[in-house]
Amino acid sequence: MIQDGRNRKNILIGIEVEIVQKQDQPSGNLTKGVVKRILTNSPNHPHGIKVQIETGEIGRVKNVLSE
Numbered sequence: 001m002i003q004d005g006r007n008r009k010n011i012l013i014g015i016e017v018e019i020v021q022k023q024d025q026p027s028g029n030l031t032k033g034v035v036k037r038i039l040t041n042s043p044n045h046p047h048g049i050k051v052q053i054e055t056g057e058i059g060r061v062k063n064v065l066s067e
Contacts (some may be wrong), residue, residue: 004062005048011038017067019059030062045062 005017010056018030033053040049048060 003064005064006046007044008038008040008049009043010064011035011049011051011061012041013038013063017051017053018062018065019053019057020048020062020065021057031057031059032065033057035061045053 005011011017013035014033016032018032019029020028024066031053034057036054037052037053038049039051039058040047045060050058050060052058
């Protein structure tokens with residue numbers, strides 16, 4: 001089941017997610033990766049929780065692919 005990336009409680013270190021990076025926001029191009037760090041402190045964010053994936057890329061979570 002794909003979960004929404006706007007709630008911090010859905011996002012855990014080590015799960016697979018799809019993020020949109022800042023430069024990809026106009027195109028909506030998604031990058032798949034595994035969460036390394038959660039960078040947003042608030043419990044939710046309207047554009048998605050900001051994370052860093054294991055490749056070092058940073059973006060906002062659009063879809064949570066695994067639990």
